[in-house]
Amino acid sequence: MQAQFTPREVAELSGTPKRTVEKAIEEKVFTTKMVKRGRRQRRMLPAHAVAYALIVRRVKYRMDAAMKRRLATALSRLDNAELRTWRFELEHAVEMDVGRLVGDSMERAEAYGFARDKLIVEDDDILGGTPVIRGTRISVYSILGRLTHGDTVVDILSDYPDLTAEAVEAAAIFARSHPLVGRPGGRPWLAAACENR
Template sequence: MEKKSKQRVWRFLRSSKKAKFGSLELSPGLMLNLDPLVSEVWGRTRVYLETRREHLVVDPEIFGGEPILKGTRITCRSVLGRIEGGETLEELVEDYPEISMEAFEAALVYAKAHPPRGRPSAGKPWRKAA
């Protein structure tokens, strides 16, 4: 699919306030039926966008603007690190009963969707030692 068509689809999805999308005509004779393709994923995306606003905050005064769980100093990346380290979301909620499961889920999705920028901290892992 060419870039202009992808942009049209994205603008259409973002502007849609409905649960059902119907079809989008990309060019004469080319219709894209969006419902079976995006309904479930778009629903989860909208829930994430709403919970992200509710539970996550970026404050330049805290950790240099690293995204954190609102009202805490827990970064989204630290939530991801704990999950990758073998903990479960249920264990995190046990450790922090004042923070909802929904907040931890939003932090986890945010950290996965926004990896750190720049080179890996271990140097150049793609080069093998001679």
């Protein structure tokens, strides 16, 4: 079974703004499926949405909604090997080298989807349902925080020898694409006051 991704995961994996992915949903380029993941239902998109978002980001050609739907339909019929050599004719005399535009990003996206499903758990009995790496109490947000503040994957693996690089990378992508909601921690008003001096 092919991996499925939330709109934020598609945006993160393709380096595309989330509004681009949301626009594709609005234009009915993709239909979302509601899937229970962790504690809540999430809108999920098919894996080829990552390739679509990459193409839309990289091609400087204005496509109408019908073209976008045609592209998405064609992408849905390809496997990763076919994607590497596929060329798509947008309209007469306008052709895209999709393999060159997408590169190996679909393999990375599929690897992330597999690692996410295998290694990231949201269990109400562990840290109140905060996503953690399976078999640990290490939250994905603590991993992302360490990477954001200068630690490397090697640093994290030396502190937690039972983890794998795959788990650390999946945790970081998951944390970026599933941000915490609520009031920010610390005292953000204090930092703003110091900047105004």
